[in-house]
Amino acid sequence: MNTKVICPFCGFGCPIYINKEDYSMYGYGCAKGLLVKNFAKNLDRILAPHVRSGERFIEVSWDTALNTIASELKKIVKVYGGDSIAFIGCSKCSNEENYIIQKFARFLGSNNIDNCARLCHAISVEVLEKSLGLGAQTNPFSDLLYSKAILIIGYNPVVSHPPLASIIMEARKRGAKVIVIDVRESETAKMADIFIQVKKPGLDYMILLCMINIILSKGLYNKEFLLQKTEGLDGFLSIVKKFDSSFCEEMLMIPRKLIEEAAEEFALAGCGSILWGMGVTQHANAYNNVAAIVNLALLLGYVGRKGCGLYPVRGQNNVQGACDMGCLPNYLPGYARVNDEKARKLFQSAWGVDWIPSIPGYTSVEVFEKALNGDIKALFIIGENPVVSHPNRVLVEKALQNIELVVVNEIRWSETVYLADYVLASAAHTEKDGSYTNSERRVQWSFKVFDPPGNAVPDWVVFSRLGDLMGLRNWRSYESAENILMEISNTVPIYYGITPERLKASEDGLVWPCHNEVCSQRLYQNKFETPTGKARFLSIESNDFKNFSKLILTTFRLGECYNTTLCINNTKGVDIDTAFLSRQDAHLLNIRDGDLIEIATRCGKSTFHAKIDDKIPKGVIAIPWHKKANIITCNSQVGPKNVQPLKSVEILEIKILETSTRNKSIH
Ligand SMILES: Nc1nc2c(c(=O)[nH]1)N[C@H]1C(S)=C(S)[C@@H](COP(=O)(O)OP(=O)(O)OC[C@H]3O[C@@H](n4cnc5c(=O)[nH]c(N)nc54)[C@H](O)[C@@H]3O)O[C@H]1N2
Ligand SMILES: Nc1nc2c(c(=O)[nH]1)N[C@H]1C(S)=C(S)[C@@H](COP(=O)(O)OP(=O)(O)OC[C@H]3O[C@@H](n4cnc5c(=O)[nH]c(N)nc54)[C@H](O)[C@@H]3O)O[C@H]1N2
Ligand SMILES: [Mo]
Secondary structure, eight states: OEEEEEOSSBTTOOEEEEETTTOOEEOOOSTTGGGHHHHHHHSOBOOSOEEEETTEEEEOOHHHHHHHHHHHHHHHHHHHOGGGEEEEOOTTSOHHHHHHHHHHHHHTTOOOEEOGGGGTTHHHHHHHHHHTSSSSOOSOGGGGGGOSEEEEESOOHHHHOHHHHHHHHHHHHTTOEEEEEESSOOTTGGGOSEEEEOSSTTOHHHHHHHHHHHHHHTTOSOHHHHHHHEEOHHHHHHHHTTOOHHHHHHTSOOOHHHHHHHHHHHHHTSSEEEEEOHHHHSSTTHHHHHHHHHHHHHHHTOSSBTTBOEEEOOOBTTHHHHHHTTOSSSEEGGGEETTOHHHHHHHHHHHTOSOOOOSOOOOHHHHHHHHHTTOOOEEEEESOOHHHHSSOHHHHHHHHHHOSEEEEEESBOOTTGGGOSEEEEBOOGGGSOEEEEOTTSEEEEEOOOSOOSTTOBOHHHHHHHHHHHTTOTTOOOOSSHHHHHHHHHHHOGGGTTOOHHHHHHOSSOEESOOGGGOOOSSSOSSOOSSTTSSEEOOOOOOOOOOOOOSOEEEEEOOTTEETTTEESSTTTSOOTTEEEEOHHHHHHHTOOTTOEEEEEETTEEEEEEEEEOTTSOTTEEEEEOTTTHHHHOOOOSSSOTTOOOSSOEEOOEEEEEEOOHHHHHHO
């Protein structure tokens, strides 16, 4: 008998069928998916709850662990208030688990709840919600087959979402023009009809404004759509003037002919889609980058139709779901803003609480900064590895040591687990039931295949019991994931109608919103979900152009690594401690292939092996981020608090520590 699980790696969400008896499987869309059945087994699993005793961890029973945590939490709430407690929800966990984690946080009176979207697409969620009404991808992946032009910016699907790259290739075969904008000549750039190489990382919105300028001056915009379906265009237009083709050529160093060709191809296609990723969201200017993307689509009327869509393709398997469920400091489940009184009242009455705080909580990045001043007394981290994945590793480690009570729910002994006070053993995806939402808003049920090892339990069990043990008034304990989904389908408007029975019975899952039993695969076909029903152009304030005098560090993903969790075929593939640089910079710095170099930034220094790479432009050093990048990335000092420059950091100094012996003999 085959059991259906949803792939636990990326946000494409392939259903995979595993045969428990003979261990065969099918349905996976890439090499990572092939690992699914053994993935959890091969990790260094946590088999029981542990409590710190000095430098060691002692195994304890669940009763002991949860009783002590509950009584410590009660004390903290009483003395310092609920908002001294923070949570990082889990975009690898199910919807049910994320729902109960944020519900627990709000029962304690805390909006300090976030998830790894903060380091990823949180800014896309925010901009899309502000402009169109809902913080999500607008169209199904299959719609790309009907696009006549596909603009891919700061995103490398060939590596990050291989099954989606196959759809794009098919669309190209059917005649779609593919335009790629990236710092590196990436794997995806290789399949582009037009490739624009970014020379100034972090300033993509300027490139897009140049495209918009060309579209406006040639009259290639969609007048009817602008008039009938949008508002706020005038407020946006003033910024566009300055960004003409000469600005693009002289300041951004992108040839005039190339940008004109890209703008015309995209506008004249008549129906196009835009896909974007970490190359635009992980910068201090991320708001501008994403707002420019959405404005470009609105100008051409490329929203709400088959083949015309906006795709902030979600990274983790359930990062969409973690956001939908309200594991965000400013949104309750279903993107109801915490400062919206009506929305708060709705959840207050559904949950039986008197009060939900109306002020947005701290982001997961701010939490570590606040912890340095002692403002955070307790932190729950559920399935995230911030020691490696957050900016500024030294700061994160110091903060964790400064927090009185750090509880980490994990499946494996990660770098972060070692800094916890309590370690709670979690069941991995194939070891529990639950629903997961992919980047298309497709909610799918994943069935339990294996028993969890040792005493590990699903994450929802922990929070269900903790609420009980703390004696929270009106806290509901749950018997199953199905129980929780029933509550979600009754309380979260975008999940109305998404019941366990329907999900389990449907082969392809259900796409939200699912009102009146009809699910909308494509958003905004009739109107936008804003109060006026129109899409809003967002205004963009440009920081004045700064000509970088220093080298800029950027980061990217390797196909053989998955975030901080694993790297496969590591020895055959690229060394994850490699720093890629251009031939010109290598020459200027006297660096040769294989040299051991030390890169220093404002926040730290770390060593890498240098590799000269003609796919990298002068002025940029690119490193795979999976292990050491965040020793030298920094928290944002400029720009909004909700984005982090994980991809554009000024390099202060590069030292050559060792010259490669191979090179010595060659030169
Ligand atoms: N194999 C594998 N697949 C994954 C993951 C993984 O770790 N490994 N992680 C998953 C997750 S969580 C996510 S969020 C997705 C992310 O998927 P992507 O968004 O594709 O992630 P990255 O490779 O980090 O960045 C994309 C591209 O941005 C480029 N870039 C860097 N700086 C700039 C810039 O300033 N401008 C422009 N235009 N481009 C720039 C990089 O060169 C890179 O090619 O992948 C998911 N899939
Ligand atoms: N410099 C730089 N930094 C980056 C990025 C970058 O491009 N450059 N990318 C950013 C992005 S897009 C992301 S999404 C983040 C990712 O950052 P993280 O989310 O910290 O990375 P993961 O390695 O995916 O960590 C997930 C953890 O969840 C655990 N886990 C898996 N399943 C379960 C479960 O069911 N229950 C529990 N309790 N735990 C589970 C895994 O063992 C793993 O340790 O990193 C960000 N950091
Ligand atoms: Mo991500």
